Amino acid sequence: MKIAFSTSGETLEAPLDSRFGRAPKFILYDLERDYFEVIDNRQNLNTSQGAGIQSAETIARSGVGCIVTGHCGPKAFRVLSAAGIAVYNCGEATVADALKAFREGTLKTMDSADVEGHWI
Amino acid sequence: MILAVASGKGGTGKTTVSVNLARQLGSGVQLLDCDVEEPNTNLFLDCTEPEEEIFGIPVPCVDEALCDGCGECGRFCQFHAIVSFGTKPVIFPEMCHGCGGCMAVCPKRAISEVSQRMGLIETSRSGNITLIQGRLDIGVSMAPPLIRAVKARLQDGMPAILDAPPGTSCPVIATLRGTDMVVLVTEPTPFGLHDLKLAVDMVRELRIPFGVVVNRMGIGDDRVYAFCGKEGIPILLEIPYDRRIAEICSRGELIVDALPEYSSLFATLLWNIKELRGMERRASYVRSAN
Structure with missing residues (x-):
C-alpha cells in the first residue's frame, strides 16, 4: 500500500505540514518497496476556495490508500471518504517520524473533519 | 440611462x-442596491413593505441509478463543485456557479438541476423611487449571480x-x-x-x-x-x-x-x-x- 504525507519538503526529514488542503507537496510512500515519490500541490496555495477539494482529488488520483496529515477540513474529508481513503491525524514533526508512528500503529484514523474550512 | x-x-x-x-x-427612478452582501439603502427611505422573491441558482443533482462513475462531470468543472472517482460524484453546491456544464457533458444524462437558494430580491417603493435590493443569505459567498438577478429586474424606459x-x-x-x-x-x-x-x-x-x-x-x-x-x-x-x-x-x-x-x-x-x-x-x- 502507498500512503501520502502532507509536507513542505522533498525528503523524509522534511516537516509534516499540518495543513492538508494547502500543503505545498505530498510524499507518497510505498510501504512494500520502501520507496517514495514527491508530488507537487502548489497549484492550490493561491486558490481562494476549494483547495481542500483539489488536494483531495490529487490524492485520490495518486492511488494511495491513506493520507497522514495534521488537520483535514470538511470538504476535503468528504472527497477522501468518497474515494475510500483513510485520513490519519498526526502531530509528529517530520515525515520520517510520522511514517514510524504509522508503522507502529499509534496513529488514529479520523471519522470526520477536525477543523473548519480556512482554519489557518 | x-x-x-x-x-x-x-x-x-x-x-x-x-x-x-x-x-x-x-x-420615477429605479434604485438598485447591488451591495448584496450588506444591502442598506432601505435604511434611508420610508419604503413600502417589500415584495420578497427567493433567488437560487441551479446546482447538479445526480441520479445514482444512471451514473456509471465515468468522471466527465468532475473533469469539466473548473470550480471543483462536482468531484468523481469512479464512484457517485460528490457535490459541493456552495462551490457551484450554476453553469450547467456538468449536466451537458454527462454521457448518461444522469445529472439534473435543483435550485440552491442564495438569497432574496426585495422590491419596495418610496415616493418616486422603486427600490430593488438583493440580500445574500448568510454563509453564501458568491454575490455575482444574485447581482445579475437584481439587474435583470430593471425595466426599460425608466x-x-x-x-x-x-x-x-x-x-x-x-x-x-x-x-x-x-x-x-x-x-x-x-x-x-x-x-x-x-x-x-x-x-x-x-x-x-x-x-x-x-x-x-x-x-x-x-x-x-x-x-x-x-x-x-x-x-x-x-x-x-x-x-x-x-x-x-x-x-x-x-x-x-x-x-x-x-x-x-x-x-x-x-x-x-x-x-x-x-x-x-x-x-x-x-x-x-x-
Whole structure:
C-alpha cells in the first residue's frame, strides 16, 4: 500500500505540514518497496476556495490508500471518504517520524473533519 | 440611462450619493442596491413593505441509478463543485456557479438541476423611487449571480441608479457591466486616492464613461484633485466635510430632505452627469462618423 504525507519538503526529514488542503507537496510512500515519490500541490496555495477539494482529488488520483496529515477540513474529508481513503491525524514533526508512528500503529484514523474550512 | 455609483474604498459615500441623487431626480427612478452582501439603502427611505422573491441558482443533482462513475462531470468543472472517482460524484453546491456544464457533458444524462437558494430580491417603493435590493443569505459567498438577478429586474424606459459594492472585484464588475456611466465616489485622503486609482483602472478597462465625486471635502490633501487633473477625469461634485451631514446620515435621513442648504449639491451633480453624458454621446458620434 502507498500512503501520502502532507509536507513542505522533498525528503523524509522534511516537516509534516499540518495543513492538508494547502500543503505545498505530498510524499507518497510505498510501504512494500520502501520507496517514495514527491508530488507537487502548489497549484492550490493561491486558490481562494476549494483547495481542500483539489488536494483531495490529487490524492485520490495518486492511488494511495491513506493520507497522514495534521488537520483535514470538511470538504476535503468528504472527497477522501468518497474515494475510500483513510485520513490519519498526526502531530509528529517530520515525515520520517510520522511514517514510524504509522508503522507502529499509534496513529488514529479520523471519522470526520477536525477543523473548519480556512482554519489557518 | 443606467448610472452606477461605485468606489474603490469602502465607506466613501456611495449609498449617500445614490439615494440622494435618486430623490433629487424627482421623477420615477429605479434604485438598485447591488451591495448584496450588506444591502442598506432601505435604511434611508420610508419604503413600502417589500415584495420578497427567493433567488437560487441551479446546482447538479445526480441520479445514482444512471451514473456509471465515468468522471466527465468532475473533469469539466473548473470550480471543483462536482468531484468523481469512479464512484457517485460528490457535490459541493456552495462551490457551484450554476453553469450547467456538468449536466451537458454527462454521457448518461444522469445529472439534473435543483435550485440552491442564495438569497432574496426585495422590491419596495418610496415616493418616486422603486427600490430593488438583493440580500445574500448568510454563509453564501458568491454575490455575482444574485447581482445579475437584481439587474435583470430593471425595466426599460425608466432611469436607474445602481449602488455598487465597494472594491474592484467580481461583484463590482457584475454591477458595472452594461451601465451607461459610472460615478466614482472618493475622499481626498491617501487611502481614498489609492483605491480611486484602482477603480479608475477598472472602469477604463470596462470602457464606461465616468466622473468623480469627492466626499468629505476639506480633509486630507489635494492629491486626489492633482490625479484627476492629470488624468483628465471630471470632478462632478464635492460634498463638504460637515458634521450635520454625518448626523443626518446616521439617522437614516436624506441630505436633500433634511439639509435644504445642501439640496443644490445633488441638483449640480445631476446637471453635471447629464452634461458628461451629452459630451460622451457627441464624442462617440464623432468617433463613429470618422
